Amino acid sequence: MHYRAPWWLPGGHTQTLWAALAAQRHDGRAPQWQRQRWTTPDDDFIDVDWAATGAPPTAPLLVLFHGLEGSSASPYAQAFACVAAARGWQLAVPHFRGCSGELNRAPRAYHSGDHEEIGWMLQRFAAQHPGPLLAAGVSLGGNALLRWAQEAGEQAPHTVRAVAALCAPIDLAAAGHAIGRGFNRQVYTRAFLRTMVPKALAKLAQHPGLFDGESLRAARDLYTFDNIFTAPLHGFASTDDYWHRASALPHLHRLRLPTLVLNPRNDPFVPAHSLPSPERVSNSWVQLWQPAQGGHVGFPSGPFPGHVLALPEQVCAWLAQQPG
Secondary structure, three states, X not given: OOOOOOOOOOOHHHHHHHHHHOOEOOOOOOOOEEEEEEEOOOOOEEEEEEEOOOOOOOOOEEEEEOOOOOOOOOHHHHHHHHHHHHHOOEEEEEOOOOOOOOOOOOOOOOOOOOHHHHHHHHHHHHHHOOOOEEEEEEOHHHHHHHHHHHHHHHHHHHOOOEEEEEOOOOOHHHHHHHHOOHHHHHHHHHHHHHHHHHHHHHHHHXXXXXXXXXXXXXXXXXXXXXXXXXXXXXXXXXXXXXXXXXXXXXXXXXXXXXXXXXXXXXXXXXXXXXXXXXXXXOOOOEEEEOOOOOOOOOOOEOOOOOEOOHHHHHHHHHHHHOOO
């Protein structure tokens, strides 16, 4: 990836925060979304937002899986919609359960290794879309997408032409411990828990006895939150078990379709020491992009105040080059 950060955004935190809070998200035309509600096999629902790109039905469809507490309103989702429209592609953002603005019904939420949910959604997209299918996942969504492709193995290319994982915490333990310390804990962890805790407590009101509400209210980091809520609700014994079993890093050798794994080395959430080397991956299907700069889902570019189109432009260019 070719990326040079603006001189006025010198570090990973500034590149992350500016991209999320202040940089331009599109080229002046905000995306218009059309929502579909899909019923899941367990009689719950997910909401899918389709960008009104004007692309023909047979155009490539890019499915974008959002990150922790993300949605179609996230800056990166709006930027991808803008770039997809410029390319003549369709774009859809399926929301993980509870992330579309309405509490889901089942006694579960979503997690970083939710490969069965990813697989169900991709199969449904493939069944209804006559053109090529591409998939990208951001942060948590990127790790979950990789886990689907790893579990699908040789069958994955029958559903999707290529996948891209962007700033994904593929070593969940390394990322989880990093976000729980220092500045990360005070800023990012607090921001995540500000929405995650109320939604979990609403889930408890919906399903009394599901977990210990008082312990959850006292949670001050994601490790504790996952130990009380995420892990037990999704079949894991503990946070450590969840982070170990859900991490994509140990399974990169199992990928059997064109795969881009993009991780800037100054990502505050994903320590550089946890990133794989090409020698460790040893898989010709996998391409690693590890630029020095970018932050977490940042890559702000251009003159002040900057924009966040650089990431989707380069990722979509890579996806477009993959044979299929």
